[in-house]
Amino acid sequence: MYNNTKHYINGEWLDGSSQETIDVINPATEEVFGQVGRGTKEDVDRAVEAAKEAFIEYRTWSVDDRVELLDRIIDGYEARKEDIIETIRLELGSPVTKAEEVHWQAGMNHFVAARDALKSFQFDERRGNHLVTKEPIGVVGLITPWNFPTNQTSLKIGAALAAGCTMVLKPALNTPMAAIILAEIIDAAGAPKGVFNLVNGKGSEVGDAISTHKDVTMVSFTGSGVTGSKIMENCAKDFKKVSLELGGKSAYVILEDADLKASAQRAVRNVMNNSGQVCSAGTRTLVPSSVYDAFVEEVLKEVDSVVVGDTKDKSVEMGPLVSLDQYETVQQYIQKGIDEGAELIAGGLGKPEGLEKGYYVKPTVFSKVDNQMAIAQEEIFGPVMSLIAYDDVEEAIEIANDSVYGLAGYVEGSDLEQKRYVARSIRTGVVMIDGVPRDPMLPFGGYKQSGIGREWGDYGIEEYLEVKSITAYYDGE
Numbered sequence: 001m002y003n004n005t006k007h008y009i010n011g012e013w014l015d016g017s018s019q020e021t022i023d024v025i026n027p028a029t030e031e032v033f034g035q036v037g038r039g040t041k042e043d044v045d046r047a048v049e050a051a052k053e054a055f056i057e058y059r060t061w062s063v064d065d066r067v068e069l070l071d072r073i074i075d076g077y078e079a080r081k082e083d084i085i086e087t088i089r090l091e092l093g094s095p096v097t098k099a100e101e102v103h104w105q106a107g108m109n110h111f112v113a114a115r116d117a118l119k120s121f122q123f124d125e126r127r128g129n130h131l132v133t134k135e136p137i138g139v140v141g142l143i144t145p146w147n148f149p150t151n152q153t154s155l156k157i158g159a160a161l162a163a164g165c166t167m168v169l170k171p172a173l174n175t176p177m178a179a180i181i182l183a184e185i186i187d188a189a190g191a192p193k194g195v196f197n198l199v200n201g202k203g204s205e206v207g208d209a210i211s212t213h214k215d216v217t218m219v220s221f222t223g224s225g226v227t228g229s230k231i232m233e234n235c236a237k238d239f240k241k242v243s244l245e246l247g248g249k250s251a252y253v254i255l256e257d258a259d260l261k262a263s264a265q266r267a268v269r270n271v272m273n274n275s276g277q278v279c280s281a282g283t284r285t286l287v288p289s290s291v292y293d294a295f296v297e298e299v300l301k302e303v304d305s306v307v308v309g310d311t312k313d314k315s316v317e318m319g320p321l322v323s324l325d326q327y328e329t330v331q332q333y334i335q336k337g338i339d340e341g342a343e344l345i346a347g348g349l350g351k352p353e354g355l356e357k358g359y360y361v362k363p364t365v366f367s368k369v370d371n372q373m374a375i376a377q378e379e380i381f382g383p384v385m386s387l388i389a390y391d392d393v394e395e396a397i398e399i400a401n402d403s404v405y406g407l408a409g410y411v412e413g414s415d416l417e418q419k420r421y422v423a424r425s426i427r428t429g430v431v432m433i434d435g436v437p438r439d440p441m442l443p444f445g446g447y448k449q450s451g452i453g454r455e456w457g458d459y460g461i462e463e464y465l466e467v468k469s470i471t472a473y474y475d476g477e
């Protein structure tokens with residue numbers, strides 16, 4: 001990585017207007033392993049100017065040309081696989097196996113989905129003698145979080161490129177290095193200068209400059225609600241479109257006739273995945289009172305088998321949290337759960353034995369949680385599972401929906417009709433039955449405070465398009 005203190009603007013790696021840099025920390029060792037440039041408003045201005053200029057030409061590119069560009073990016077992403085895995089291991093603290101199977105793979109899936117969705121996307125529709133056509137919205141600002149360094153970036157970049165937009169990306173400061181590799185891949189793929197630009201730096205500086213820039217027509221953001229709301233306020237001033245993917249506090253509904261062992265295994269893995277730093281994690285596990293004790297037993301067995309440790313070790317499933325900030329936040333929530341009177345049955349405060357260095361947290365489970373407790377209402381973003389008992393299916397649905405969030409839901413059971421009923425009753429953008437993973441061609445996004453808009457596949461491309469109707473377009477035909 002040679003370009004880390006520079007920004008990628010107008011097809012070149014350029015020094016920023018400020019010489020200041022920001023340290024990037026490996027959360028497993030707490031050591032600095034690199035620096036990135038601290039971008040400024042001036043750097044954003046240069047990047048947006050380049051994107052605006054590039055849009056004039058890129059918006060006219062044929063679907064075939066855009067598909068070929070995405071093909072070359074996919075090839076480059078494959079070729080840089082080892083670098084990406086190692087970078088995500090270092091900057092996020094992801095165990096090496098997960099860095100490959102979860103993180104690298106997610107980026108690949110989204111580039112492929114964007115390309116495939118583009119191939120069959122209907123941009124034009126004839127209505128009588130008139131035309132309804134979908135056109136790229138313009139220069140877009142992409143602001144991403146740290147929890148999936150290649151997932152959210154590739155998702156937004158792939159869809160925006162497919163739509164014919166040009167862009168400026170500001171990745172999260174906790175994990176900026178994987179985004180630098182993506183910029184190198186896009187450069188090597190021969191994207192015309194200015195189509196893709198990367199400015200590193202702080203959200204309050206670079207992110208703010210993007211969301212207030214008069215020539216940015218849309219901002220796509222993933223991260224916290226607090227920041228999402230700030231971005232929306234900025235965008236409101238000149239009516240920029242916003243697409244927001246925010247937090248969640250999703251319910252994992254175990255039905256009475258579920259296979260308790262298998263569903264407990266999946267429910268636990270779901271919460272511990274990526275050290276709990278997942279917006280769609282099913283952190284509220286809703287369990288029928290009739291099978292509660294038996295289910296808890298299975299949960300405890302499964303939690304016990306989660307291997308936490310050295311991110312280089314291929315058998316390790318859970319690494320540290322991304323930063324000291326996140327570590328402290330999660331510790332405070334565990335304390336809050338104890339203070340609120342939930343029953344701590346696994347994990348708890350402090351670091352796992354033998355892992356004093358690094359921002360490691362114990363896989364933690366609270367039992368007898370009341371849905372009104374903070375640990376059931378607020379997004380913890382750590383490996384903390386809350387078990388909540390319910391008496392009948394209607395109560396489970398009520399608890400599931402008693403949340404300001406509406407991102408995901410999960411249902412496990414034997415009776416298909418009942419699973420369908422629960423899935424349809426949960427007010428969230430996605431529901432997974434029996435742990436069947438989401439397909440990258442299905443839309444992803446949230447109801448309520450979990451966001452606005454949808455990403456992934458054709459719905460993702462749709463976000464970056466404007467709709468135009470032209471009368472008499474087909475007159476004479």
Ligand code: NAP
Pocket residue numbers: 143144145146147170171172173174201202203204205206207208211222223224225226227228230231245246247248278279379380381
């Ligand atoms: P965040 O502050 O919302 O950060 C997300 C992105 O927004 C980062 O690139 C950040 O820059 C940028 N940003 C921050 N302030 C900004 C501003 N005023 N204008 C424009 N952009 C701005 O999230 P976080 O602090 O990293 O994490 C906090 C919490 O958010 C987590 O505990 C979790 O609950 C939630 N979260 C949710 C998701 C999700 O997938 N839905 C992902 C991550 C976090 P910096 O590089 O300066 O941070």
Ligand code: MG
Pocket residue numbers: 203
């Ligand atoms: Mg932040």
